[in-house]
Amino acid sequence: MASEAPFADGSSFCLKRSGLERWGQPAASLEGMDLTPASDLLGQILERTRLRGQLYCRTVARAPWGLRFAPTASAALHLVLAGSCHLTQGRDTVALGPGDVVLLPRGDGHAMADSPRSPKLRVEEWLATRGEGASSYVLGGAGVESRVLCGFFAFDEPGAHPVLRLLPERVHLRGASEDARALLPTVSLLEREYERGERGASVIVSRLLDILLVQVLRAWADAQPPGGAGWLGALGDRTLASALGWMHAEPGRSWTVSELARRSGTSRATLARRFASEVGVAPHEYLTRLRMQEAAHALREGQDGLAAIAGRVGYESEFAFNRAFRREMGVPPGEYRRKAREG
Template sequence: MDALSELIDTQGVRGVLGALITAGDDWGWWSTETPGAAFHAVTSGTVWIAPEGGDPVQLLPGDLLLLPSGGAHALASDPHALSRTSPKRSDDPAMVADGTVRMGRSPARTHILCAHFTHDPITSAPLLAALPPVLLLRGHGDDQGLAETVRLVGRELAAPRPGSPVVLARLVDVLLIQALRAWLESEDERTASPLHAVRDPAVSTAMALIDAAPGDAWTVTSLAREAAVSRATLARRFPAVVGETPAAYLTRRRLDLAARRLRDTDDTLEAIAQHVGYTSVYAFSRAFRRERGVAPGRFRAAARAGILAS
């Protein structure tokens, strides 16, 4: 599995289908902050969007906008409607029988797919946190397949068939991967992130080895040998790309896995410690408390009660 697929899988990143908007003229809707990354794709017409405290942007057919932090924002038919839309003033949407949201005056000119992305809260370093506050990707002239996928979304919205909600949910996941690919190819890597490992074969290999077997006794030397580079090269490139040393990344992956097992299984602390590569419960508990700020037993109780330790 490649680095990007591994990151998405291990962090449990999933798309959740939200509103399907059919809009006419003269409307504005305030979207409150969401628990995950907010996402909008335009299949026809245009929409103006302004993140709270940010500059407005116009989305055209095939465009998509991702707000990785899920911040509040306004959606509107035009700049004038956008300027009047706020938390205190927002047009009321009308729910249509087929589940779509109707906005503005007829006739319908714009169709928008709204969704959001969630991740497993156990994860200590959310994947999308590396992205800029606003990620705008244009469908026109792109070579990532974004426009084609948005067109598929448009077809499902225009003529719903049995299974359309499942198809749309899968397409939302596809659009996220395409958006991340596009960002990675255009971003200049000034900010280190595990996402950038996709572009470095040696670092990507080292990360994949750790992700596949975090309980193994990996060292920079053994990782470098498997990645076919020198120890010095990997020791230099890994933190420059990922933002942390191989040892720190290994520890974080081990403790993320341990946290998930504490929440999801009844395994003993001894079994979990051994599974994630610690020689004793004491060593495991000390490392877990240092990183998570709470002992494993208390973390398990809080996680199962829905109160995750930070």
């Protein structure tokens, strides 16, 4: 097979035997296999980023009221259980009604209030004043009542993984939509488990938050027009999902666009065009990002040296790997490992 030109960062972009071959299986063993379904690929990727529901609170608020959330390394999810409120993010203010769900995947600073003009309390101060063991906390004055559910999610590398980087700064599901209503059973389980406060409740609540986040991402992607959901929308496209699946199955393999196209049942030109249009980046750029995430995981969790990790993610030289890692992650791999271990 003819080889293609190498990446500018020094990693080869020609098809060579690697990947599963490292574990004693021939690379060709993937031929003919059914790829991971798109929904499972999403779950796999979120698990790889070590997604964890971190904090959950349900707040009863009466006008005037307001909460301010500082920028954080966590993604934020807000669901209006009853009533209405306004969410302010940067210069944008969005009115939220009953059943509305908002995900802020990059942890941007924001505020929620009955009115944009209402005074706002830092959420840390609000949570510090709550009563021990209370499942709902009344905030504000004596006006119109709203009920809001807030959840926060920790990622190892907030905003770095394509599932977050290629999302918009705000994902919004309207409560009147069928997609938002489909979340109600999970929300009901969340509320029930939180109110009971029985043994193991914190673990169950955390997992239910994880489920709720995946449901929100899936529902939002399904509601977007063609080309409007980016990476998530591509998972619903059989051809693009196949190409993504192959890259995620063997990120260290030096995939060519031609080989990905062949395995996905389309032409090289068609795959390159559709991938860039739907996912938002070219296949080789996506593969580079994926490789750096795999390398970051190995640096955090493993003991292998830099040369071994470089080879595992498709780089023939440690120098080229160091340069690519620093460009993508902001720090050299050695420094990244040191900081990760220092906590």
